[in-house]
Structures are given as structure tokens and as C-alpha cells.
Amino acid sequence: MSKALPSLRVAVRGDAILTSPRFNKGTAFTVAERQAFGLTGRLPYRINTLDEQIDRAWNQLESRETPIRQNTFLQSLKDQNWVLYYALLKKNLRKLVPIIYTPTEADAIANYSHLFRRSEGLYLTLPQQDNMEEEFLEQTKGREIELIVCSDAEAILGIGDQGVGGIGISAAKSVIYTLIGGMNPAKCLAVTLDVGTNNEELLNDPLYVGWPNKRVRGKDYDAFIDKFVQLVRKHYPHSLLHFEDFGVDNAQRLLALYRDTHSVFNDDIQGTGAVTLACIMSAIGVTKSKLSQQRFVIYGAGSAGLGITKQLRDAMVTTDGISEEEANAKFWLLDKFGLIREALHAKGKVREGLKEFLRKDDEWAGVLEEKGGDDNIGLLDVVKKVKPTVLIGCSTHAGAFTKEVIEAMAAECERPIILPLSNPSRLVEVDPKDANDWTHGKALLATGSPFPPAKMPNGKKDYIIAECNNALIYPGLGFGSMLAQSRQMSDRMIIAGAQRLASLSPALKDPDDALLPDFGDAPSVNFEVAVAVTEKAIEDEIAGVEWKKEEVRERAKERLWDPIYREFIFDVNGEK
Numbered sequence: 001m002s003k004a005l006p007s008l009r010v011a012v013r014g015d016a017i018l019t020s021p022r023f024n025k026g027t028a029f030t031v032a033e034r035q036a037f038g039l040t041g042r043l044p045y046r047i048n049t050l051d052e053q054i055d056r057a058w059n060q061l062e063s064r065e066t067p068i069r070q071n072t073f074l075q076s077l078k079d080q081n082w083v084l085y086y087a088l089l090k091k092n093l094r095k096l097v098p099i100i101y102t103p104t105e106a107d108a109i110a111n112y113s114h115l116f117r118r119s120e121g122l123y124l125t126l127p128q129q130d131n132m133e134e135e136f137l138e139q140t141k142g143r144e145i146e147l148i149v150c151s152d153a154e155a156i157l158g159i160g161d162q163g164v165g166g167i168g169i170s171a172a173k174s175v176i177y178t179l180i181g182g183m184n185p186a187k188c189l190a191v192t193l194d195v196g197t198n199n200e201e202l203l204n205d206p207l208y209v210g211w212p213n214k215r216v217r218g219k220d221y222d223a224f225i226d227k228f229v230q231l232v233r234k235h236y237p238h239s240l241l242h243f244e245d246f247g248v249d250n251a252q253r254l255l256a257l258y259r260d261t262h263s264v265f266n267d268d269i270q271g272t273g274a275v276t277l278a279c280i281m282s283a284i285g286v287t288k289s290k291l292s293q294q295r296f297v298i299y300g301a302g303s304a305g306l307g308i309t310k311q312l313r314d315a316m317v318t319t320d321g322i323s324e325e326e327a328n329a330k331f332w333l334l335d336k337f338g339l340i341r342e343a344l345h346a347k348g349k350v351r352e353g354l355k356e357f358l359r360k361d362d363e364w365a366g367v368l369e370e371k372g373g374d375d376n377i378g379l380l381d382v383v384k385k386v387k388p389t390v391l392i393g394c395s396t397h398a399g400a401f402t403k404e405v406i407e408a409m410a411a412e413c414e415r416p417i418i419l420p421l422s423n424p425s426r427l428v429e430v431d432p433k434d435a436n437d438w439t440h441g442k443a444l445l446a447t448g449s450p451f452p453p454a455k456m457p458n459g460k461k462d463y464i465i466a467e468c469n470n471a472l473i474y475p476g477l478g479f480g481s482m483l484a485q486s487r488q489m490s491d492r493m494i495i496a497g498a499q500r501l502a503s504l505s506p507a508l509k510d511p512d513d514a515l516l517p518d519f520g521d522a523p524s525v526n527f528e529v530a531v532a533v534t535e536k537a538i539e540d541e542i543a544g545v546e547w548k549k550e551e552v553r554e555r556a557k558e559r560l561w562d563p564i565y566r567e568f569i570f571d572v573n574g575e576k
């Protein structure tokens with residue numbers, strides 16, 4: 001979808017333009033630009049095209065042998081030249097998304113202080129909050145911010161508390177918004193909310209670059225977050241505020257607190273809920289059944305588990321016309337202490353927000369008796385008794401879906417739907433290759449991180465393991481909400497996005513194909529999601545724009561940011 005862009009007036013010159021990743025073109029500056037911006041003597045003679053630069057960068061990247069070294073190389077390319085960075089990624093999307101995002105970014109975040117070269121985004125640190133507004137304005141000066149991704153890094157992917165390294169997830173999610181969602185990177189801001197860390201390894205590391213203090217909680221934490229949210233509301237009332245990888249309690253609380261007053265979005269809850277709903281809709285298309293005919297076992301009842309459960313429940317009520325109570329009864333949730341049920345709740349072992357999904361103790365009396373009074377009803381017990389049709393993992397418990405569990409499920413279900421969603425790859429609840437073998441190719445599978453296709457029995461074509469990662473939908477949800485200028489991201493907008501994604505699933509056309517579109521198609525898929533989201537906001541009269549629904553697609557195309565060089569004209573009053 002490349003298009004020629006009008007020239008841009010730019011005020012920075014000399015070394016300043018070469019060190020600005022937003023404006024730097026390196027060897028691609030033209031003769032006229034070199035003269036106008038004082039670059040002739042600062043650059044070698046030869047002028048390269050963007051394609052030549054991409055080839056050179058690709059060769060340099062390939063000479064780095066490990067994913068983490070490639071990640072570091074790409075990080076430094078991002079610090080140098082955004083157009084080249086995004087153009088390289090765009091050309092090699094499937095290969096490079098796993099390097100700059102899940103799973104490799106998890107290692108980059110875990111080693112943030114040791115790999116540190118250059119800062120990016122906005123670091124807001126709790127003891128320095130008196131100057132928060134100044135810092136915020138300083139960092140966003142001259143930019144019309146449309147998207148802010150923030151994290152307090154308490155629960156990064158499945159690797160836990162990563163302190164200031166959380167900037168890595170905010171920045172990676174923001175890159176995906178540009179790469180896959182078409183958002184202009186100059187209008188995106190990655191923020192780390194450094195409230196300390198309880199990660200002892202980081203606290204004891206003399207090279208740790210964050211605030212070396214225990215994680216602050218309670219009133220002081222709330223006041224700090226509120227100060228930040230109010231700044232966003234004051235200066236960028238139409239922006240989307242994306243929360244990423246907060247601890248589960250704060251994730252739910254903050255979403256509930258702010259979602260009515262600003263367009264806020266919690267990716268782990270809502271993004272994961274939406275992509276999983278799309279994946280399940282595609283799977284039940286293959287099994288030719290309805291949502292309300294499923295029995296769902298959700299293993300890991302944190303942000304993702306709860307987001308998925310509520311999204312599926314709400315969709316079931318809407319599409320199959322059953323009551324919320326009936327829909328709640330289709331779920332069996334497990335967490336660290338086993339099946340979530342009344343007795344656990346009475347002992348205070350069930351977190352707020354899960355009450356609707358408590359199972360009755362007397363349903364399980366027989367199982368408890370058989371276990372000799374053992375309080376913990378585990379996954380195998382649940383699978384044997386419930387005979388689920390869908391098993392979803394978001395527990396961070398690697399290998400939890402054992403052969404016994406998978407075989408027990410497959411014994412009672414013709415096409416078990418199994419989604420081990422924990423990231424990064426090493427934390428997956430079951431390697432999809434094993435789940436495929438143990439079910440003799442009958443399981444319908446998708447994972448959170450990328451996995452290779454699985455071999456099928458009887459010479460059938462390989463089974464493509466769909467990547468059920470929220471990155472397949474959140475860029476479109478965000479772009480759609482930005483287009484709509486909506487002051488909220490409503491449930492109906494999210495469901496519209498999930499439905500559009502499900503409608504694009506390869507399995508709809510061929511039941512032996514993947515449950516979700518390929519990541520290589522993520523940009524066009526997310527574009528469709530964005531159109532659906534904007535149309536819904538307009539239909540529901542919560543959009544800030546006055547477009548007709550028929551105009552949305554064209555308007556959306558006009559707003560897509562593409563990594564191509566624009567001609568620059570020097571102007572002291574131009575962009576800085």
C-alpha cells in the first residue's frame with residue numbers, strides 16, 4: 001500500500017538530523033538534502049536507495065548468530081533510522097517479529113540493564129514524580145501523541161517482575177502498532193512506570209539501571225498512576241492509553257477505574273480475550289458447534305485467563321442468546337490452588353473478580369473423597385470429570401498439559417480445542433507438536449508464541465499452528481479507536497474486531513488449515529479489524545468523527561503510516 005508522500009519541512013540539521021531516528025536517512029539523503037542540511041561532508045559520497053540500505057542491514061543482521069544478538073542489532077537500528085528499521089521489518093515480517101517481539105524480547109527485557117545502550121520512550125520514576133508533567137511535556141514536545149503504551153512491569157509476559165526493563169515491552173508493543181497497525185511512530189509513546197521491583201536479582205545487581213527499591217503499593221502507587229493518567233487525559237484527551245503486563249490485581253482495577261473516562265485498553269485482558277475469542281470461533285466453525293455447546297477449562301486465572309473467560313462468556317450471551325448465569329456455568333477455572341470453587345473462596349484463596357465462576361463444592365465431593373481429602377482439585381481431575389471441549393493455558397506453568405491430561409481430554413472429545421497460550425515459548429503448557437502426536441492429529445491447536453507446523457499422520461499436509469497472540473488484534477483495535485476518535489474502547493468495539501478477525505481465519509475455508517491468519521498477513525488483517533472497530537464506534541455513536549460508515553475504509557487508508565522516505569526541505573520553523 002505504498003504511496004508517494006508530500007515533502008516535509010524539517011528544522012534540524014547537521015549532526016542533530018543524523019542522530020534523530022525520526023528524520024535520519026543515512027546514506028539515502030539526496031544531494032539537495034545533503035546541501036540544505038549541512039550533510040555533504042558528514043556522509044560518504046554514494047547515495048543509496050532504501051532497498052540498498054535494507055540489503056545491507058539484512059546482511060549485517062544475518063551475521064549475528066543468536067536471536068538476542070539480532071534483537072540488539074535491531075534495537076540499535078531503531079535508534080538510528082526509523083524508516084529503514086520498519087522497512088526492513090516489513091519486508092521480513094514473519095522472520096523478524098519473533099526477534100523484536102515475543103519470544104526474544106523476553107530475554108532482552110530480562111537482561112535490560114546489561115544490554116543497555118540508549119534510552120527510549122519516557123521513564124517515569126515514583127520518587128521523581130514532582131516533575132512528572134515537565135518530563136512528560138519535554139518528551140512529547142512537537143508531537144501529536146495518539147497512542148501511549150505503559151507498563152509497570154510487574155508481570156512481564158510469563159517472566160514476572162522486571163522493574164525498569166518494562167520499557168522493553170512498552171516499546172515492543174508500540175513497534176507492533178506501527179509495523180502491523182500502521183500507526184505513525186512519531187505519534188506513539190512508550191512509557192515505563194518505575195515503582196520499584198521485588199525481583200531480588202535486579203535489586204542485588206550493581207548494574208541495575210532502574211530505581212533499586214521494593215515495589216511501592218497501596219495509596220502511593222495509586223496516586224502515582226493517577227497522576228500519570230490525568231496528564232494523559234489533560235494533554236492528549238483523544239489518545240489511546242494501552243496498559244501492558246501489570247500485575248493481575250492492578251490490571252483489572254485500573255481498567256475498571258479509568259475505562260469510562262478515557263480510551264484505555266488492557267492488552268492482557270482485552271486483547272488476549274479478543275484474539276482467543278476469534279480463535280475459538282474459528283475452531284467451532286471446524287467442529288460445527290456453538291459457543292454455548294462448549295465446556296471450557298481455563299488453566300491460569302490471571303489477567304489473560306479472566307479476560308478470555310469474560311470475553312467468551314459475553315460473546316456466548318450475545319450470539320447464542322443464553323443468560324449470563326448459564327454462560328458462567330460453562331467454565332471451569334484453575335489457578336495455583338487448583339479448581340476455583342466455593343471452599344477455596346471461603347479460605348481467601350480466590351481473587352476478586354472470579355466469584356461469578358466459582359464451582360460448587362458438592363459437585364466435587366466424590367472427587368475429593370477419592371483423593372483422600374486432598375484439597376487441591378488438579379487439572380487431570382477436572383479434565384476427567386468435566387470432559388472439556390476447550391482447554392486454554394495462560395498459567396506460565398511450562399508443561400502443565402501432560403500426556404495424561406491431553407489423552408484424557410482426547411478420549412472424550414472428537415476434536416479437542418487446545419490453546420497453550422503462555423509466553424515466551426519455553427513456558428508453553430504443552431509443545432503443540434506433542435499435543436498433535438498424542439491426539440493423533442485430532443487436536444485443533446494454537447499457541448501464544450510461534451511454533452513450527454506439526455506433522456500429521458497418514459501423510460496429510462502439515463498442521464499449521466496458529467499464533468493466538470494479542471498482536472494479531474490489538475494493533476487493529478488501537479488503530480480503529482484512534483481513527484474513530486472515540487473517548488472509550490467499548491466491549492462492542494472489541495467484539496466487532498474479534499468477529500472480523502475470525503471471519504478471516506484460514507480454517508473457515510479449509511478445516512485442516514490454521515485457526516487464525518498467518519502473522520505474515522497481520523497488517524492487512526489488522527486493517528480489517530480497525531475498519532470494523534471504527535464502524536462499530538460510529539454505529540454506536542461513540543465516535544468523535546462524523547463519517548459515514550462507507551467512508552471508513554478510505555479514511556483508514558489515508559492514515560496508514562508507511563516506512564518510506566519523504567523529501568525534506570529545510571525550514572527553521574519546520575518539524576523538530
Ligand SMILES: NC(=O)c1ccc[n+]([C@@H]2O[C@H](COP(=O)([O-])OP(=O)(O)OC[C@H]3O[C@@H](n4cnc5c(N)ncnc54)[C@H](O)[C@@H]3O)[C@@H](O)[C@H]2O)c1
Pocket residue numbers: 155156157158159245247248267268272275299300301302303304305334335336337393394395396397421422423424427447448449468469470471
Ligand atoms: N498469547 C497471548 O496473547 C497472551 C496474552 C497474555 C498473556 N499471555 C501469557 O499468559 C501467561 C499469563 O499471563 P497473565 O498476564 O495472565 O499473567 P498473570 O500473572 O496475571 O496470571 C497468571 C496466573 O496463572 C496462575 N498460575 C501460576 N502458576 C500456576 C500453576 N502452576 N497452575 C495454575 N495456575 C498457575 C497465577 O496464580 C496467575 O493467576 C503468561 O505466560 C503470558 O505470557 C499470553
Ligand SMILES: O=C(O)C[C@H](O)C(=O)O
Pocket residue numbers: 102156157158245267268422423448469470471
Ligand atoms: O506479549 C505477548 O507476546 C503477548 C502477551 O501480551 C503476553 O503478555 O504474553
Ligand SMILES: [Mg+2]
Pocket residue numbers: 157244245267268
Ligand atoms: Mg502482555
